[in-house]
Amino acid sequence: QQQVKQSPQSLIVQKGGISIINCAYENTAFDYFPWYQQFPGKGPALLIAIRPDVSEKKEGRFTISFNKSAKQFSLHIMDSQPGDSATYFCAAKGPQAGTALIFGKGTTLSVSS
Amino acid sequence: DVKVTQSSRYLVKRTGEKVFLECVQDMDHENMFWYRQDPGLGLRLIYFSYDVKMKEKGDIPEGYSVSREKKERFSLILESASTNQTSMYLCASSGLGDPGRRKIPQYFGPGTRLLVL
Numbered sequence: 269q270q271q272v273k274q275s276p277q278s279l280i281v282q283k284g285g286i287s288i289i290n291c292a293y294e295n296t297a298f299d300y301f302p303w304y305q306q307f308p309g310k311g312p313a314l315l316i317a318i319r320p321d322v323s324e325k326k327e328g329r330f331t332i333s334f335n336k337s338a339k340q341f342s343l344h345i346m347d348s349q350p351g352d353s354a355t356y357f358c359a360a361k362g363p364q365a366g367t368a369l370i371f372g373k374g375t376t377l378s379v380s381s
Numbered sequence: 382d383v384k385v386t387q388s389s390r391y392l393v394k395r396t397g398e399k400v401f402l403e404c405v406q407d408m409d410h411e412n413m414f415w416y417r418q419d420p421g422l423g424l425r426l427i428y429f430s431y432d433v434k435m436k437e438k439g440d441i442p443e444g445y446s447v448s449r450e451k452k453e454r455f456s457l458i459l460e461s462a463s464t465n466q467t468s469m470y471l472c473a474s475s476g477l478g479d480p481g482r483r484k485i486p487q488y489f490g491p492g493t494r495l496l497v498l
Binding site (some may be wrong): 274277302304307310313314315319357363368369370371372373374 | 384385412414419420422423425426429448469473486487488489490491492
């Protein structure tokens with residue numbers, strides 16, 4: 269119940285294309301769903317986050333789509349660029365103060381030029 | 382800017398050695414976390430702390446211990462390092478956030494790559 273399942277494990281997209289990464293969860297108490305981006309040799313950094321009271325959040329070329337009934341959320345990267353090549357992690361957290369984010373296993377994105 | 386620093390970027394240790402990984406954050410955050418990152422396994426939580434001298438086990442605490450004597454500092458200890466503890470170790474911190482709506486993100490350090498021979 270505490271898992272967050274992420275797919276695909278790796279993704280190759282052409283420059284200018286749309287990258288889509290999917291995550292699914294079981295725990296309906298989760299109320300915070302962030303995405304993290306990690307470049308080689310760096311720690312993960314928060315990219316964008318959503319709460320379950322909205323179905324979509326957009327920041328620049330990055331969009332989270334959230335489907336509460338299906339318990340799924342996804343990251344869409346529009347007009348993908350070589351600089352977007354990184355590992356992406358979805359995560360989820362419940363409302364309790366003393367709990368940690370639960371991460372998916374990550375997706376390695378390569379954007380070819 | 383929030384800064385989470387880790388004492389070493391790379392460490393090489395021998396089997397059986399006691400290893401200390403230090404993490405310091407400068408944002409007065411209540412919560413601090415230790416993860417290990419392995420290819421194909423993602424980020425797995427080892428321990429976290431929501432207050433000074435408080436600690437909670439994560440998903441994979443076996444073989445590790447932690448110490449939080451000061452709010453800004455969270456140490457991960459490998460009592461007797463083993464080769465299966467070769468990994469990337471990531472520290473993170475976060476504030477409490479608003480009781481109602483706003484969530485405070487976790488900020489990560491750059492990681493320590495540990496090799497146990």
